[in-house]
Amino acid sequence: MTGATRLAHRARDRVLTPLAAALALYGGGVLLVITALTVVNVAGFALDALVRPWGGAVPGLAGYEEVVALLIGGAALAFLPWCQLRYGHVAVDLFTQRAPAAFNAAVDRLALALTAALALFLARGMLDGLVQARADGVVTGVRDWPEWPFWIPGLIALGLWAACAGVMALAPAGPGAAGSHYPHAANGPGPGSGTARDG
Structure with a gap:
């Protein structure tokens, strides 16, 4: 094992995995908040329909749609680093099932x-958009919130996703390394093994 691969192994296990797990938990928490807001908003509309015949009114949450739109982007991207580390993406190995393990690892x-x-390309585009939105003073239409801070979680997620994929490409042989997630690999199946997976 070379020094570079040893460093990649340590970075993956000691740094990237805890960060990816924390980010995924953040994403889950945001989705719970969005779910709660949706329940409250739908309940408000239902109550409004019930009391309207008697002259009552129950308003929905002001700016609900824009709040959800701001939160959902970062929450969705927050799961990508953890998914990457667990090989939770879709992989079709129809043409590599009979290939040597070394070939699969190279692919x-x-x-x-x-x-x-x-x-990294997506992160660069998001960073440019964040800077431009901040410079232009872009705010939401109802709540008048600045939009650029809500781009930060997505930017962090994309950066961590790039780091996870890059380190995994350099990681040493063994469970969880490149190629080892194939069920026919010499090292046996790793996390998320299977001929077709989706996360």
């Missing part, structure tokens, strides 16, 4: 490197 490492590049 996997290439896919991981391309995934890291894609995540």
Whole structure:
């Protein structure tokens, strides 16, 4: 095991995995908040329909749609680093089932490197959008909230996703390393093994 792969292994286990888990929990918490807001808003509309014949009124949550729109982007992206570390993405190995383990590992490492590049590309675009929204003073229409702070969780998630994919491409052989999640790999199945997975 080289020094680079040993460092990648430690970074994955000691740094990236706890951060990815925390970020996924954040995403789950935000989704719970969105669910609660939705329940309250729908209940308000239902009560309004009940009391309206008697002249009553129950308003919905002001700015509900824009609040959900601001929260959902970062929450959805928050799961990607954990999904990446667990090989929870879709993988179709129809053409590699009979290929040597070394070939599968090489293909996997290439896919991981391309995934890291894609995540960085998306992060750069989001950063540009954040800076522009802050400079333009973009605010929501109802609540008059600045939009750019809500981009930060998504930016963090994309950066961590890129780091996870990049480190996994450099990780040493063994369970969880590139190629080891294939059920026919020499090291046996790793996390999320299967011929087709989706997360």
